[in-house]
Amino acid sequence: MPRKIVPFTKPECQGIFCEASTCVLEAASKEGVKTYVQRMQDRAIQPCLFGEGGTCCRNCSFGPCMMIDDVPESIGICGATPATVAARNFARMVASGSSAHMDHGRETALTFLATAKGEAPFEIKDEKKLHFMAELYKVKTDGRSKEDIAIELGEKVLAEFGQQEGALVMTTRAPAKRQELWKKVGVIPRGVDREVVELMHRSHMGTDQDYKNLIFQASRCALADGWGASMIATELQDILFTTPVPLRTEVNLGALSEDHVNIVIHGHEPQMPEAMAIVSQEPEIIAAAKEVGAKGVNLAGVCCSGNEVLMRRGIPIAGSFTQQEVVLATGSVEAMVVDVQCVMQGLADVAKCFHTELITTSPRAMIEGATHIEFDHHRALEIARDVTLRAIGRYKQRQRVRRIPDRKMDVVAGFSHETINHMLGGAFRASYRPLNDNIINGRIRGVGAVVGCDSCREEAGRPNTAVVEELIANNVLVLVTGCVATSCGREGFLSPEAAERAGPGLREVCETVGMPPVLHMGSCVDNSRILIAATEIVREGGLGDDISQIPAAGCAPEWMSEKAIAIGQYFVASGAFVVFGRTFPTTGSKAVTNFLFREIEEIYGGKWAVESDPSKMAQSMIEAIDKKREALGIQEKKERVLFDMAMRREL
Ligand code: NFS
Ligand code: SF4
Numbered sequence: 001m002p003r004k005i006v007p008f009t010k011p012e013c014q015g016i017f018c019e020a021s022t023c024v025l026e027a028a029s030k031e032g033v034k035t036y037v038q039r040m041q042d043r044a045i046q047p048c049l050f051g052e053g054g055t056c057c058r059n060c061s062f063g064p065c066m067m068i069d070d071v072p073e074s075i076g077i078c079g080a081t082p083a084t085v086a087a088r089n090f091a092r093m094v095a096s097g098s099s100a101h102m103d104h105g106r107e108t109a110l111t112f113l114a115t116a117k118g119e120a121p122f123e124i125k126d127e128k129k130l131h132f133m134a135e136l137y138k139v140k141t142d143g144r145s146k147e148d149i150a151i152e153l154g155e156k157v158l159a160e161f162g163q164q165e166g167a168l169v170m171t172t173r174a175p176a177k178r179q180e181l182w183k184k185v186g187v188i189p190r191g192v193d194r195e196v197v198e199l200m201h202r203s204h205m206g207t208d209q210d211y212k213n214l215i216f217q218a219s220r221c222a223l224a225d226g227w228g229a230s231m232i233a234t235e236l237q238d239i240l241f242t243t244p245v246p247l248r249t250e251v252n253l254g255a256l257s258e259d260h261v262n263i264v265i266h267g268h269e270p271q272m273p274e275a276m277a278i279v280s281q282e283p284e285i286i287a288a289a290k291e292v293g294a295k296g297v298n299l300a301g302v303c304c305s306g307n308e309v310l311m312r313r314g315i316p317i318a319g320s321f322t323q324q325e326v327v328l329a330t331g332s333v334e335a336m337v338v339d340v341q342c343v344m345q346g347l348a349d350v351a352k353c354f355h356t357e358l359i360t361t362s363p364r365a366m367i368e369g370a371t372h373i374e375f376d377h378h379r380a381l382e383i384a385r386d387v388t389l390r391a392i393g394r395y396k397q398r399q400r401v402r403r404i405p406d407r408k409m410d411v412v413a414g415f416s417h418e419t420i421n422h423m424l425g426g427a428f429r430a431s432y433r434p435l436n437d438n439i440i441n442g443r444i445r446g447v448g449a450v451v452g453c454d455s456c457r458e459e460a461g462r463p464n465t466a467v468v469e470e471l472i473a474n475n476v477l478v479l480v481t482g483c484v485a486t487s488c489g490r491e492g493f494l495s496p497e498a499a500e501r502a503g504p505g506l507r508e509v510c511e512t513v514g515m516p517p518v519l520h521m522g523s524c525v526d527n528s529r530i531l532i533a534a535t536e537i538v539r540e541g542g543l544g545d546d547i548s549q550i551p552a553a554g555c556a557p558e559w560m561s562e563k564a565i566a567i568g569q570y571f572v573a574s575g576a577f578v579v580f581g582r583t584f585p586t587t588g589s590k591a592v593t594n595f596l597f598r599e600i601e602e603i604y605g606g607k608w609a610v611e612s613d614p615s616k617m618a619q620s621m622i623e624a625i626d627k628k629r630e631a632l633g634i635q636e637k638k639e640r641v642l643f644d645m646a647m648r649r650e651l
Contacts, residue, residue: 018461018490020253020407021319021326027403028329033353035325036346036456053588054086060205069589078206086589087211087218088203090565090596093585094218095199097566098225100341101525102192103364104269105229105236106161111271111377112236113154116147120377122274124150125242133235137169150239157232163191168228174531175538177546178575182223185603187216187573189224192232196221211592215600219573226570231528237308241274244311244414244522246423246515251489253323254408255316256332260298261289261395263388264318264327267339268523270308272361272375273301275384276337277313285388292395297388302327303342304482304523311414311522320486321453321560322460325350332404335391339375340365342453342561355397359387411494413485413520417533423513432540435477439551440542440634443505445475446625447537448618449530449571450518452556452564454483455582461487463557463581466614466643467621468493472517473641474622475503479533482524484556493518503641527567530554531574544632548575548605551628553621557581557614572596572606577624579617584610615643 025037050056050066057076058064065076067085075081080088114120124130124146130153134141139152160168167188171179182188189195199221202208208217238244256262263280265273279285280297289296300318301309309315319327321342327333328350336347339362348369351358360366361375361383371390375383415423421430438444448471454460464487471478472493480488488494493501499510502517510517521529534547543550554576556564565585568578586592587610601607611617622640629635 018252018323020405021323021460023405024253024326024329024403028331028353031353033329033350034346035329035350036322036344039346040456050588052583052585054089054586054592055082055588057085057088059088059203080209082589083211083591084209084214086586086592087214090586090592091199091203091214091218093562093565094222094569095196095203097562097564098221098229099196100268100563101225101233101566102161102196102229104340104525105192105233106158107269107271108233108236109154109158109161112240113151113158114377115240116150116154118147121381122240122377124239126239129235129239129243133239136173157236160228160232161192164194165190168192168224170231171223171227173231173535174227174574175535175546181546181604182573185216187220187223189220189228192224192228195224211589212595215592215595218569219604222566222569223573225566226528226531226574230525231531233525234522234528237270238416241270241308241312243418244416245419246412246414247314248410248412249310249314250316250408251411251486251494252408253318253327253330253405255300255318256327256330256404257295257298258332258404259295261292261294261296261392262298262300262333263391264300264302264333264336265305265309266302266324266336267305267343267362267365268303268341268525269339269362270305271377271380272337272339272384273299273305273309273315275380276388277309277315279381279384279388282385285385285392288389288392289395292392294392294395297392300327302336304525305339307482307485307523307526311520311526316408317486317489320461320483322456322483328354328356330404332398334394334398335359335387337361337387338365338367338370341563343367355394355399357390357394359390409490409492409495411489411520412496412516413489413494415479415519415521417521417529417536420519420533421536423515432536436537436540436542438505438509439537442634442636443475443509444477445503445505445622446477446551446553446629447479447534448476448552448621448625449479449527449554449576450484450557451481451524451527451530451554451567452484452559453561454487455558455560457560457582458558460558461490463614464488465491465493467555467557467618468518469501470615470618470641470643471621472498472502472506473643474618475506476622476625477506477509478518479521479530480518481521481526481530484558485520488518489520494520524563524567527571534574534576544628546575546605549628549632551625551632553577553579553624555579555581555617555621557617568608572600572608573604575605577606577609577621579609579611579620581610581614581617582612584608
């Protein structure tokens with residue numbers, strides 16, 4: 001398995017891990033192309049300690065009030081304590097992160113409804129899931145057409161966004177014990193949008209000033225994301241665009257083509273990427289590409305737009321979050337098409353250095369210097385054709401193939417929770433039984449979810465893969481989503497051959513089934529697949545009767561976005577132990593941090609932690625997994641594999 005650790009000799013490339021990216025950036029920076037690497041170095045102002053620890057408040061014009069914990073006079077002009085301020089800031093991160101997934105879910109539901117009504121050029125593809133969802137939402141199916149069912153389902157789902165009372169339907173999929181607990185605590189989300197609005201209200205100046213009460217609503221809001229909007233997005237997208245099944249594809253900058261028109265899709269919502277994928281195969285489009293001397297149109301993804309079409313169509317991913325500017329710096333991209341979230345504004349300047357057109361498509365996300373071509377699901381294909389033809393028109397301006405590194409890695413992706421069911425359970429009787437049995441007999445020690453971003457503050461991607469490597473060596477089956485999945489793909493962890501790097505028990509299971517030890521479950525809204533997988537493990541039996549009891553833990557080694565905080569909070573409120581890397585946004589307040597890192601476990605059975613050393617992070621997850629095994633009475637004494645730097649290099 002080729003694996004190369006890049007020595008960080010060149011100061012301008014500090015912070016880059018992937019060798020292919022380093023090469024591109026070195027060459028581009030000589031031509032004056034500026035990316036986040038230069039911006040990090042140019043930044044005159046260092047990160048603010050008050051901001052980083054969460055104790056800076058600018059919620060009213062008396063402030064900003066910056067405060068230091070434990071200094072009695074260090075409180076806001078209104079009297080707000082560091083704990084109140086840290087909890088308010090944390091809560092607002094949860095609100096913002098959740099709202100991103102909620103708007104995504106809403107857009108999906110609107111496209112779903114339009115499709116059902118025949119007003120959008122997509123199809124109801126997964127009828128089995130349509131029927132499953134119909135049953136869940138109490139939509140009658142007997143004797144009705146799939147469109148009819150989908151219309152009623154779509155309307156019911158959309159109504160949940162504005163719902164004021166009751167409970168979101170998806171929460172009823174959680175283990176019974178978890179639902180009871182949520183009811184008892186009072187955090188069952190009542191409506192999707194309501195919980196964000198209430199959280200924003202409560203964190204307004206002079207409203208909720210009890211940090212525990214603020215975090216209580218932050219949990220309810222986060223649950224409205226994970227067991228609400230994100231799950232809605234995942235399931236409806238599966239019905240529209242198919243539920244993923246394992247497929248082979250490629251990851252890294254080498255996914256760009258030297259002799260095709262390269263169009264990069266970046267952002268989060270799958271509608272535009274799906275439309276682009278459809279039109280890029282049309283004979284007229286291919287003919288137009290040939291007319292300008294190209295062999296056709298090559299689509300490649302970045303971030304979660306990429307993950308969506310990688311999972312369902314096997315379209316390769318050119319780069320993760322930190323690679324988005326690098327992708328353009330290859331000088332070989334005719335158009336980058338972006339919608340919402342995680343899109344760096346710096347892309348506009350990088351695009352200007354080349355013949356690349358940066359195209360924004362969402363009315364909610366415009367960038368100065370980009371071309372705005374608004375997406376409308378009713379005219380999805382028309383718009384996709386327009387965008388594709390523009391890109392084709394630029395192909396001749398591509399100077400030469402500047403620097404597409406010859407680097408890409410084979411990956412197997414497409415692990416929905418349904419796939420895991422079939423794959424491990426066999427073709428005849430799909431079930432989670434074999435997975436549970438392998439956990440009980442100790443071949444698989446437990447399940448580790450490694451999710452989230454890759455970070456400019458780190459050697460991008462390295463902490464992610466270091467944690468993954470150590471987990472699988474300790475027989476922990478790893479589930480990945482988002483940009484972590486791309487980090488893992490680049491380093492070869494998403495291929496069945498990676499089983500060689502797993503501990504003997506996990507390796508045996510992987511080799512029997514022919515699966516990688518690291519399963520790519522999709523984009524970040526698809527973290528909802530992990531919630532369902534955990535629920536299925538509980539339902540299968542033998543590993544406790546709630547998510548908090550199963551030998552599992554989660555982490556986000558290189559988290560950067562507010563969405564990551566929302567995701568972490570819904571996992572904690574669902575009973576999971578969650579470790580975040582490098583920094584945590586409440587560390588300026590001991591009270592709030594203590595609450596989130598310790599006391600909250602008594603309420604939900606899950607808690608937060610922060611750890612910047614990847615090996616210690618992996619070990620803390622393994623420790624948590626072992627504790628759960630002990631409590632279940634299935635723990636045998638087992639050696640733990642500890643990685644030091646020398647071992648890593650040797651590998
Ligand atoms: Ni998730 Fe996906 Fe990537 Fe982080 Fe951004 S793209 S939604 S937030 S950076 S994993
Ligand atoms: Fe300062 Fe209170 Fe205003 Fe915040 S709300 S800025 S702590 S006075």
